[in-house]
Every structure is written in C-alpha cells, then in structure tokens.
Amino acid sequence: xxxxxxxxxxxxxxxxxxxxxxxxxxxxxxxxxxxxxxxxxxxxxxxxxxxxxxxxxxxxxxxxxxx
Amino acid sequence: xxxxxxxxxxxxxxxxxxxxxxxxxxxxxxxxxxxxxxxxxxxxxxxxxxxxxxxxxxxxxxxxxxxxxxxxxxxxxxxxxxxxxxxxxxxxxxxxxxxxxxxxxxxxxxxxxxxxxxxxxxxxxxxxxxxxxxxxxxxxxxxxxxxxxxxxxxxxxxxxxxxxxxxxxxxxxxxxxxxxxxxxxxxxxxxxxxxxxxxxxxxxxxxxxxxxxxxxxxxxxxxxxxxxxxxxxxxxxxxxxxxxxxxxxxxxxxxxxxxxxxxxxxxxxxxxxxxxxxxxxxxxxxxxxxxxxxxxxxxxxxxxxxxxxxxxxxxxxxxxxxxxxxxxxxxxxxxxxxxxxxxxxxxxxxxxxxxxxxxxx
Amino acid sequence: xxxxxxxxxxxxxxxxxxxxxxxxxxxxxxxxxxxxxxxxxxxxxxxxxxxxxxxxxxxxxxxxxxxxxxxxxxxxxxxxxxxxxxxxxxxxxxxxxxxxxxxxxxxxxxxxxxxxxxxxxxxxxxxxxxxxxxxxxxxxxxxxxxxxxxxxxxxxxxxxxxxxxxxxxxxxxxxxxxxxxxxxxxxxxxxxxxxxxxxxxxxxxxxxxxxxxxxxxxxxxxxxxxxxxxxxxxxxxxxxxxx
Numbered sequence: 001x002x003x004x005x006x007x008x009x010x011x012x013x014x015x016x017x018x019x020x021x022x023x024x025x026x027x028x029x030x031x032x033x034x035x036x037x038x039x040x041x042x043x044x045x046x047x048x049x050x051x052x053x054x055x056x057x058x059x060x061x062x063x064x065x066x067x
Numbered sequence: 068x069x070x071x072x073x074x075x076x077x078x079x080x081x082x083x084x085x086x087x088x089x090x091x092x093x094x095x096x097x098x099x100x101x102x103x104x105x106x107x108x109x110x111x112x113x114x115x116x117x118x119x120x121x122x123x124x125x126x127x128x129x130x131x132x133x134x135x136x137x138x139x140x141x142x143x144x145x146x147x148x149x150x151x152x153x154x155x156x157x158x159x160x161x162x163x164x165x166x167x168x169x170x171x172x173x174x175x176x177x178x179x180x181x182x183x184x185x186x187x188x189x190x191x192x193x194x195x196x197x198x199x200x201x202x203x204x205x206x207x208x209x210x211x212x213x214x215x216x217x218x219x220x221x222x223x224x225x226x227x228x229x230x231x232x233x234x235x236x237x238x239x240x241x242x243x244x245x246x247x248x249x250x251x252x253x254x255x256x257x258x259x260x261x262x263x264x265x266x267x268x269x270x271x272x273x274x275x276x277x278x279x280x281x282x283x284x285x286x287x288x289x290x291x292x293x294x295x296x297x298x299x300x301x302x303x304x305x306x307x308x309x310x311x312x313x314x315x316x317x318x319x320x321x322x323x324x325x326x327x328x329x330x331x332x333x334x335x336x337x338x339x340x341x342x343x344x345x346x347x348x349x350x351x352x353x354x355x356x357x358x359x360x361x362x363x364x365x366x367x368x369x370x371x372x373x374x375x376x377x378x379x380x381x382x383x384x385x386x387x388x389x390x391x392x393x394x395x396x397x398x399x400x401x402x403x404x405x406x407x408x409x410x411x412x413x414x415x416x417x418x419x420x421x422x423x424x425x426x427x428x
Numbered sequence: 429x430x431x432x433x434x435x436x437x438x439x440x441x442x443x444x445x446x447x448x449x450x451x452x453x454x455x456x457x458x459x460x461x462x463x464x465x466x467x468x469x470x471x472x473x474x475x476x477x478x479x480x481x482x483x484x485x486x487x488x489x490x491x492x493x494x495x496x497x498x499x500x501x502x503x504x505x506x507x508x509x510x511x512x513x514x515x516x517x518x519x520x521x522x523x524x525x526x527x528x529x530x531x532x533x534x535x536x537x538x539x540x541x542x543x544x545x546x547x548x549x550x551x552x553x554x555x556x557x558x559x560x561x562x563x564x565x566x567x568x569x570x571x572x573x574x575x576x577x578x579x580x581x582x583x584x585x586x587x588x589x590x591x592x593x594x595x596x597x598x599x600x601x602x603x604x605x606x607x608x609x610x611x612x613x614x615x616x617x618x619x620x621x622x623x624x625x626x627x628x629x630x631x632x633x634x635x636x637x638x639x640x641x642x643x644x645x646x647x648x649x650x651x652x653x654x655x656x657x658x659x660x661x662x663x664x665x666x667x668x669x670x671x
Contacts (some may be wrong), residue, residue: 007435012443012447056433064437119506126499
C-alpha cells in the first residue's frame with residue numbers, strides 16, 4: 001500500500017511526473033488550482049510502489065510519497 | 068592634544084580609516100590612489116583585517132556590499148576611470164542603504180586622462196551615485212588633516228544614516244605631506260552584527276538584504292519604491308539641516324568672495340592673503356560637505372555688501388560653479404576661474420581675476 | 429503509512445513564480461534538502477544573481493542577499509571574508525556567471541573563495557524572455573538569434589565548468605543535469621559534496637547544473653529529457669572535472 005499525494009497549491013501541471021512513473025499512475029486532473037494549472041492527480045494508488053521518482057523530478061516539491 | 072606627525076595624504080587617510088574601525092579594503096591599483104591600496108595591504112594584516120586586491124574596480128566596489136552586509140566597516144578607493152566602473156555598486160549601496168566609504172583620489176581629465184589633481188568628478192557623485200538618482204554624503208577636504216578628520220567619522224555617519232559616504236580627495240592632497248593628528252583606535256560594539264542590514268554571527272533568523280527597497284506597505288513594487296525613495300529623499304533634505312559643513316575665511320568685512328572647495332580653495336587662500344596685503348577685502352566660503360551642499364551661507368551673501376564672487380574650480384566645463392550660481396543673489400556679479408586636466412588653479416590668476424572685479428585697484 | 433518523500437522544511441510555503449517544468453525549482457529543492465541534512469538552514473546564506481532567481485527569497489528559509497548582474501561572486505567574496513562562519517551558495521544563471529560576470533566568476537574561483545557557486549545553465553536568458561546566452565547552442569533559435577546561433581557572428585557556447593576547472597584553487601568542479609530522477613540525485617550528491625568541502629575545508633567549488641527552460645526552448649516539459657540528451661549533453665558533457 002503506497003501513494004503519491006500532489007499538493008495542488010504547488011503543482012503547475014508540468015507533467016514531468018507523468019513521464020517518470022513506471023506504472024503510468026499520474027495524469028492531469030480535471031480541476032484547475034488557484035493559478036489556473038490543471039494539477040496532477042494519482043489514479044489507482046494501489047499500484048503505487050512508493051519509488052518516489054515523481055517526487056524527485058517534481059520542480060515544485062509538490063509531491064509527498066507514502067508507503 | 069596629541070603631537071602631530073608628518074604624513075602623506077593617502078597614507079594618513081588609510082591609517083586613520085583603520086583606527087576608525089575599517090577592517091575591510093578592496094581596491095585596484097590606479098594612480099594616484101595606489102599608495103592607499105599598498106598601505107592597507109600590509110597594515111590591515113596587522114590588525115586581522117581583510118585586504119583584497121580585486122580584479123577590477125567593478126569587483127572592488129561590489130565587495131564593499133558583501134563586507135557591509137557581514138557587518139564590517141568597509142573601504143575602497145579609486146581615481147577617475149575606476150570611479151566610472153564603481154558607479155554600479157554606488158547605486159546598489161545607496162539603494163540598499165548599506166554603509167561604506169569610498170574615496171576618489173581625483174585625477175585630471177576624462178577617459179584615461181592625466182595623473183595630476185583635478186575636481187572633475189564633482190557632478191558624478193554629488194548629483195547621483197550611479198544610476199537611479201540616489202545620494203550619499205559627499206565631502207571635499209582641502210588639507211590632509213581635514214581628510215583624516217572626515218574619514219575618522221565617516222563610518223559613524225554611514226552607519227547612522229545607512230548610506231555610502233564619499234570623499235573627494237585628489238592627486239595633490241593624496242601625495243602632499245602635512246602634519247596630522249593620527250587618532251586613537253575606535254572600539255566597535257558587537258551589537259553591530261545584529262543590525263537589520265547585517266547577516267552576522269554564526270547563524271541567525273532569516274534576513275533578506277535587497278539592493279532595492281521592494282518591501283513596503285503597498286502591493287506593487289513601483290508603489291513601494293516610490294514610498295521608500297520618498298523617505299530616502301526626506302533624509303537627504305534633513306541632511307541640509309544637520310550635516311552641512313563649510314568654512315568661512317576672512318568673511319567679516321569681505322567685499323569680494325572666492326568660493327571653492329578642496330584643493331582649489333586651498334590655493335585660493337594664498338591669493339586671498341596676497342590680496343589682503345594689497346588692501347582688497349576678499350574672503351572665502353569653502354564648502355566641505357558637497358552633498359548636502361551649503362546653501363544657507365551662499366543664500367546669505369548680501370548684494371549690498373558683496374561686489375563680486377569668483378568661483379575657483381579645477382574642472383572644465385564648470386561643475387561646482389553652477390551649484391554656487393544657483394544659490395547666490397543674482398545681483399552679485401559672478402565669475403569662474405577654471406582649470407582642468409591636472410592643471411591646478413593658479414594663485415596669480417586668481418589675484419588677477421579679483422583685481423579686475425575690483426576695477427584694477 | 430510512513431512518509432517516504434516530502435517537501436523540504438527549508439522551503440517556504442510559497443509557490444515559486446517559475447514556469448511549469450523549469451529546473452530552478454528542482455535546484456532549490458535540492459539545496460533545501462541538503463541544508464536540512466547538514467543542519468545549516470539558519471546558517472546558509474543564499475546569494476542571488478540577476479535573472480529568474482533574483483526574487484527567490486520568498487521561496488526558502490535561508491538568509492539571502494541580492495547582487496547586481498554578474499556581481500554575486502564579488503559580493504559574496506566581501507561577505508564571506510568578513511563572516512567566514514556562514515556557508516554561502518552563490519546561485520547564478522549562465523548569463524550572470526559566464527557573460528556579464530565572467531571576470532568576477534573567474535577571479536573568485538582563482539582566489540579560491542570559500543563558497544559554492546551553483547550555475548544554472550539553461551542556454552538562454554530566461555528573465556528577459558529568451559535571448560542568446562553565452563551557453564546558447566550553435567544553431568539554437570533565440571529572440572536575438574532568430575535564425576539560430578551562428579558561429580560566424582556569435583562564436584561558440586562557453587563551457588564554464590571547464591574554464592573553472594583549469595584554475596588551481598577550485599577543489600571540486602562538476603557538471604550535472606536535472607533532467608531525470610537519476611541525474612537529480614547525482615546533482616544533489618554533488619552540491620552536498622561542494623557544501624561539505626566549503627564547511628569543513630573552506631574550499632571553493634563550482635557546480636554547473638544543466639537546467640531546462642521549456643518556455644524559452646519552446647517545447648513541452650515532457651520533451652525535456654529528449655531535448656537534453658539530443659542537444660545539450662553532447663556539447664556539455666556531464667561528470668566531475670576536478671576533485
């Protein structure tokens with residue numbers, strides 16, 4: 001059981017996390033944040049391995065990873 | 068009173084700076100300033116100070132900012148072309164309200180110019196320190212002793228007002244030898260490392276030192292800059308009340324007034340003494356603070372009593388002359404005696420000019 | 429559940445003003461993480477340049493001072509000599525470090541000033557909107573090289589880390605990249621090593637970071653990895669040059 005939680009306050013929807021997730025669990029959400037960015041969301045968190053690659057590449061330090 | 072010693076201007080100034088608490092000097096060799104850099108190279112080492120021969124005047128002046136932010140009393144010195152390179156940092160010091168002392172041992176001419184004394188950098192530092200139109204305290208001493216007196220108190224003023232202090236020396240003053248009182252060492256309080264603009268000690272709460280006052284009561288940078296620079300200007304205006312320095316020489320019965328600063332004023336004193344022997348009632352007003360400019364004694368010159376004013380200045384085109392002209396009664400005839408490029412003011416020419424004004428008496 | 433990775437406590441609660449995908453945020457994140465690991469959050473002084481990171485003070489918890497364009501190494505020299513107890517990072521862009529501030533950069537390195545320079549090399553002037561930098565690649569289009577940087581008119585891009593590495597005083601000179609998680613972790617190790625050398629041995633170090641500016645490269649952030657590997661890294665090879 002693991003998950004990546006994206007803080008919508010910091011996420012700018014750049015999508016770098018999408019490109020590094022081996023399980024393709026991250027995508028742009030349907031909602032825009034206060035800055036107007038469609039922030040990332042994690043789908044199917046039961047497949048997350050907490051590898052943290054998404055958090056490492058995130059330029060905005062928006063991702064917390066739990067395991 | 069301490070016994071006076073014979074010192075050259077550049078070295079005397081350097082030693083007194085050290086005794087005033089200066090523990091950081093960054094400079095780049097340039098005639099006629101080099102003796103300051105050479106003196107402090109060995110002397111600062113003796114008092115555990117920091118000496119850096121910088122790669123340029125641009126870097127030398129920039130280092131003052133960092134030293135000031137670390138809480139040190141910092142000094143640089145230069146001449147002519149070096150001053151041009153320093154203007155960026157002068158702007159940053161004035162805008163960031165960082166105390167530091169800068170000495171310009173002026174030399175003749177523009178561009179590469181010449182090595183003898185001149186006063187042609189007057190406008191460059193009295194009107195604005197670099198881009199942006201801000202100010203600092205500017206002094207123009209005329210003797211080695213006065214140069215020492217000014218630099219001894221320069222950091223006290225700089226820190227009181229959080230401003231750069233600029234001293235306009237020149238090649239003659241820097242190299243001449245005169246008796247001076249080499250003053251005692253000032254002891255600095257450790258509390259200086261907690262001042263708002265200082266990132267001192269081993270650690271501290273977060274401090275943000277900006278060369279531009281973006282912070283303020285408003286939401287936009289432009290409103291805050293307007294607000295903050297307006298306050299700076301109030302301080303500059305207050306300097307006119309509190310920080311003006313000038314000398315009046317033989318003014319009690321004067322009918323003719325020579326107005327000059329620094330070396331030109333010093334040379335003029337000889338002319339005044341000669342003219343007095345000839346019965347001409349000449350006196351002098353000599354601004355010592357060039358910014359703030361001594362407006363009041365000039366405003367007070369009475370057209371009913373004063374028959375003529377001669378401004379003696381080592382700059383062509385005239386610079387200081389225009390500041391004088393703006394302050395004196397327009398009914399008083401005013402003339403300028405100018406030289407530049409290292410050609411010093413001449414006693415006989417000054418006498419001639421006054422004699423012509425006095426109708427060939 | 430346990431926290432495996434979280435936002436560094438040395439970053440503030442303010443979102444950066446950088447464009448989506450910009451590497452400056454990544455670099456800040458690494459410096460913040462390292463400062464916590466070395467327990468120097470209240471000691472570290474972050475010297476900012478002129479460029480996109482000029483107004484970066486709100487984004488982290490470090491003390492900071494500004495400098496005029498290119499002058500941060502000289503400013504930091506004055507600071508560090510007078511307060512040698514504070515670790516200092518001089519953070520510069522390529523234009524700041526390798527164009528307008530070349531003199532200050534080279535001479536601070538030659539003197540071996542006890543600070544760490546982190547140069548963000550994104551091959552473009554970001555703050556002013558995408559003009560040619562000293563590191564702009566041959567053929568790269570910018571607003572001042574609309575037909576691509578020509579060697580005849582502009583010469584070749586400067587490899588700054590190599591310039592610094594040939595000096596005697598620098599202890600550690602390296603070029604790292606921030607385009608993949610692996611490279612980011614390697615860059616973090618390099619910055620940490622540089623800071624440790626500064627703190628323990630009063631050493632000067634230079635860490636060049638290949639950064640992405642997707643806005644001025646006119647690509648999507650998803651294309652950064654390919655762009656870096658195809659265009660940037662072949663000219664700016666990664667690895668330690670000294671130490």
